[in-house]
Amino acid sequence: xxxxxxxxxxxxxxxxxxxxxxxxxxxxxxxxxxxxxxxxxxxxxxxxxxxxxxxxxxxxxxxxxxxxxxxxxxxxxxxxxxxxxxxxxxxxxxxxxxxxxxxxxxxxxxxxxxxxxxxxxxxxxxxxxxxxxxxxxxxxxxxxxxxxxxxxxxxxxxxxxxxxxxxxxxxxxxxxxxxxxxxxxxxxxxxxxxxxxxxxxxxxxxxxxxxxxxxxxxxxxxxxxxxxxxxxxxxxxxxxxxxxxxxxxxxxxxxxxxxxxxxxxxxxxxxxxxxxxxxxxxxxxxxxxxxxxxxxxxxxxxxxxxxxxxxxxxxxxxxxxxxxxxxxxxxxxxxxxxxxxxxxxxxxxxxxxxxxxxx
Amino acid sequence: xxxxxxxxxxxxxxxxxxxxxxxxxxxxxxxxxxxxxxxxxxxxxxxxxxxxxxxxxxxxxxxxxxxxxxxxxxxxxxxxxxxxxxxxxxxxxxxxxxxxxxxxxxxxxxxxxxxxxxxxxxxxxxxxxxxxxxxxxxxxxxxxxxxxxxxxxxxxxxxxxxxxxxxxxxxxxxxxxxxxxxxxxxxxxxxxxxxxxxxxxxxxxxxxxxxxxxxxxxxxxxxxxxxxx
Amino acid sequence: xxxxxxxxxxxxxxxxxxxxxxxxxxxxxxxxxxxxxxxxxxxxxxxxxxxxxxxxxxxxxxxxxxxxxxxxxxxxxxxxxxxxxxxxxxxxxxxxxxxxxxxxxxxxxxxxxxxxxxxxxxxxxxxxxxxxxxxxxxxxxxxxxxxxxxxxxxx
Numbered sequence: 001x002x003x004x005x006x007x008x009x010x011x012x013x014x015x016x017x018x019x020x021x022x023x024x025x026x027x028x029x030x031x032x033x034x035x036x037x038x039x040x041x042x043x044x045x046x047x048x049x050x051x052x053x054x055x056x057x058x059x060x061x062x063x064x065x066x067x068x069x070x071x072x073x074x075x076x077x078x079x080x081x082x083x084x085x086x087x088x089x090x091x092x093x094x095x096x097x098x099x100x101x102x103x104x105x106x107x108x109x110x111x112x113x114x115x116x117x118x119x120x121x122x123x124x125x126x127x128x129x130x131x132x133x134x135x136x137x138x139x140x141x142x143x144x145x146x147x148x149x150x151x152x153x154x155x156x157x158x159x160x161x162x163x164x165x166x167x168x169x170x171x172x173x174x175x176x177x178x179x180x181x182x183x184x185x186x187x188x189x190x191x192x193x194x195x196x197x198x199x200x201x202x203x204x205x206x207x208x209x210x211x212x213x214x215x216x217x218x219x220x221x222x223x224x225x226x227x228x229x230x231x232x233x234x235x236x237x238x239x240x241x242x243x244x245x246x247x248x249x250x251x252x253x254x255x256x257x258x259x260x261x262x263x264x265x266x267x268x269x270x271x272x273x274x275x276x277x278x279x280x281x282x283x284x285x286x287x288x289x290x291x292x293x294x295x296x297x298x299x300x301x302x303x304x305x306x307x308x309x310x311x312x313x314x315x316x317x318x319x320x321x322x323x324x325x326x327x328x329x330x331x332x333x334x335x336x337x338x339x340x341x342x343x344x345x346x347x348x349x350x351x352x353x354x355x356x357x358x359x
Numbered sequence: 360x361x362x363x364x365x366x367x368x369x370x371x372x373x374x375x376x377x378x379x380x381x382x383x384x385x386x387x388x389x390x391x392x393x394x395x396x397x398x399x400x401x402x403x404x405x406x407x408x409x410x411x412x413x414x415x416x417x418x419x420x421x422x423x424x425x426x427x428x429x430x431x432x433x434x435x436x437x438x439x440x441x442x443x444x445x446x447x448x449x450x451x452x453x454x455x456x457x458x459x460x461x462x463x464x465x466x467x468x469x470x471x472x473x474x475x476x477x478x479x480x481x482x483x484x485x486x487x488x489x490x491x492x493x494x495x496x497x498x499x500x501x502x503x504x505x506x507x508x509x510x511x512x513x514x515x516x517x518x519x520x521x522x523x524x525x526x527x528x529x530x531x532x533x534x535x536x537x538x539x540x541x542x543x544x545x546x547x548x549x550x551x552x553x554x555x556x557x558x559x560x561x562x563x564x565x566x567x568x569x570x571x572x573x574x575x576x577x578x579x580x581x582x583x584x585x586x587x588x
Numbered sequence: 589x590x591x592x593x594x595x596x597x598x599x600x601x602x603x604x605x606x607x608x609x610x611x612x613x614x615x616x617x618x619x620x621x622x623x624x625x626x627x628x629x630x631x632x633x634x635x636x637x638x639x640x641x642x643x644x645x646x647x648x649x650x651x652x653x654x655x656x657x658x659x660x661x662x663x664x665x666x667x668x669x670x671x672x673x674x675x676x677x678x679x680x681x682x683x684x685x686x687x688x689x690x691x692x693x694x695x696x697x698x699x700x701x702x703x704x705x706x707x708x709x710x711x712x713x714x715x716x717x718x719x720x721x722x723x724x725x726x727x728x729x730x731x732x733x734x735x736x737x738x739x740x741x742x743x
Contacts, residue, residue: 011650011653012601012632012634012653012657013632014631014632014633015632017602017607017610017611017614018602018607018610019601019602019603019650019653035461038467038468039467039468039469039470039649040603040604040647040649040650040653041602041604041605041644041647041650042468042470042604042647042649042685043604043645043647043680043683043685043686044451044470044475044476044680044683044684044685044686045680045683046476047475047476047683047684048680048682048683051682059679060679060680063606063608063678063679063680063703064606065606065607065608066606066607066608066609066610066611066704067607067608067611069606069608110611113618125618126618126619129614129615129618129619130618130619130620133615133619133620145704146612146704146706147608147611147612147704148608148703148704209389209391209413211439211440212391212392212393212438212440223413225413225416227416229363229364229416230363230364230365230366230416231363231364231365235363236363291370293368293409293418293420295418302393304393304394304409306394306396306407308398308400310400316398316400317396317398317400319394319396319398321393321394321396325443326393326440328440328443329439329440329443353607355604355605355606355607358468468649468685469648469649470647470648470649470684470685471648472684472685475684475685
């Protein structure tokens with residue numbers, strides 16, 4: 001008779017930077033079932049909605065996650081602006097797009113480095129993060145901070161990008177593109193990487209839809225769903241198509257993310273060429289009253305920001321649903337039938353951001 | 360100009376009795392469940408079930424108003440991954456959920472304050488009422504209540520049975536008296552020998568391990584033979 | 589830093605952190621702000637580590653984990669709290685789940701503030717930790733020697 005045992009995975013693990021606990025039910029070295037146990041990073045920040053007024057809440061929401069920090073601030077500000085019927089000037093919309101795409105690029109380079117480290121390619125891990133430092137230098141040049149910079153406010157942004165800074169951004173983007181190409185070749189064309197990733201953790205399009213997956217995890221299975229197509233902020237003036245994969249295995253998830261880096265570079269170039277002159281914010285008066293669910297496309301998928309207010313200084317309810325929370329079910333499905341040695345790789349292919357998940 | 364898709368969002372208010380029908384309709388129309396959110400506004404719960412259409416990017420939200428003590432059925436039959444959202448609602452707001460197929464028993468996040476997002480006076484009222492969790496809706500006996508001596512006996516015997524299983528696995532032979540080999544129960548109740556003891560074992564694992572551990576240790580140290588039954 | 593005798597190994601654990609300080613800790617160990625030239629190596633095994641870097645505040649669920657990691661590390665050891673959340677609790681101090689900084693759970697030697705703490709500040713903290721580790725290591729050696737000499741007199 002087959003023996004089953006339960007192996008605890010995490011919360012402290014050399015490969016994953018964040019604490020997540022999984023109970024893996026193993027039968028003869030193959031994983032049969034995985035039960036996630038989350039909550040190590042739960043800070044309960046939604047309870048701060050009745051202690052900080054709606055203007056100061058931006059600073060709390062931005063610190064939900066350090067990697068997707070600009071996106072969280074953007075989503076919160078968008079939902080409150082929709083409730084208060086604030087019309088943001090066009091220049092602010094383009095600036096927000098530039099920072100959001102820079103955030104996406106740095107998140108994907110970070111992920112690529114961690115993936116290479118999980119394989120044992122430490123040199124490639126260091127090389128990817130060295131390219132990432134250039135993107136963080138652009139953050140610091142334009143906004144003042146490396147990871148968490150509070151640029152969003154209700155009514156626009158509070159810092160401007162001068163034309164000299166834009167020339168510097170374009171120059172840096174050329175250098176970054178030149179440096180990402182050999183890294184991509186080293187990663188994607190390598191035989192050992194391909195043999196470890198191809199055919200592992202396959203999720204068909206129907207399965208991805210039934211499990212409610214989103215982001216590059218679902219795009220690799222063929223689902224063409226990207227919130228930037230709805231044209232929020234300045235995306236309606238920019239030209240893009242969602243990138244999809246064909247097979248739905250881990251290799252496709254890697255190539256989708258690397259192609260998104262090139263797509264982001266292209267979008268920033270388009271935005272810089274089309275940006276208009278004007279104000280960067282409008283003054284906002286009054287209290288919010290109403291409810292709205294804003295959705296934006298974070299680097300990891302679809303994030304939903306639900307705000308409900310009733311005319312007071314403090315919000316009634318704010319809830320943030322992050323993409324990794326939706327991908328947890330997909331993770332438990334891909335782990336079924338995998339070898340024990342593949343478990344860290346599979347967890348990394350969903351690009352987990354556990355501090356986003358548990359807020 | 361590039362082509363953009365403008366989504367249309369709607370919010371529909373429904374009654375709790377019609378929840379399962381509406382969700383079945385959403386599943387039939389191939390919509391994806393996006394989120395389930397709970398809020399405590401105006402002295403009642405407001406639950407929002409949001410569904411997204413993949414082709415038109417539209418979001419349809421079902422709004423249900425629930426009182427403090429009402430029980431909400433789980434929609435895990437149609438959307439299996441709804442269990443994470445429902446467990447989170449139970450942990451943070453104390454909404455009583457029924458028939459979830461992966462039940463964390465209010466311990467999805469192991470925080471010391473249960474239902475911490477409720478205002479303090481409401482939270483005290485909820486804890487004071489101490490409503491037991493109904494395992495089978497409408498059953499006359501529930502475990503851990505007075506008068507359910509038979510069920511309590513089954514629950515007590517479950518723990519030493521697990522130890523016998525583990526010893527048998529170590530010696531690599533058949534476990535006497537049971538057909539199942541695993542000590543970890545699977546999600547669906549169909550494979551179990553008896554659904555009540557399955558939930559009891561899971562509840563022991565997830566919730567009451569700290570309470571059970573001193574008991575088992577006592578039986579071991581007091582009498583070496585008592586532990587193995 | 590003229591007479592560094594031993595190269596201590598580093599263990600990094602993320603308590604309830606937002607990842608900002610964790611990514612900066614990893615960035616401090618990669619090429620541009622290289623901390624490995626000081627001799628520290630990032631390891632994943634608590635029994636082989638000398639310096640513990642903790643980021644983020646402490647909540648109910650991770651307090652026993654941090655305590656267990658601290659107990660598993662052999663003496664002499666140094667604890668560094670990176671980021672303002674690890675020092676005092678940071679922005680999240682008023683929530684229902686955060687107890688406070690790391691010093692509500694284990695004794696802390698060095699505090700590195702910042703949100704997110706910059707790699708330059710983290711390297712400064714690591715340098716101070718290496719010096720402190722030298723001092724503790726020398727004291728530990730002296731204690732062991734004294735005990736051996738004193739103990740060899742007895743049976």
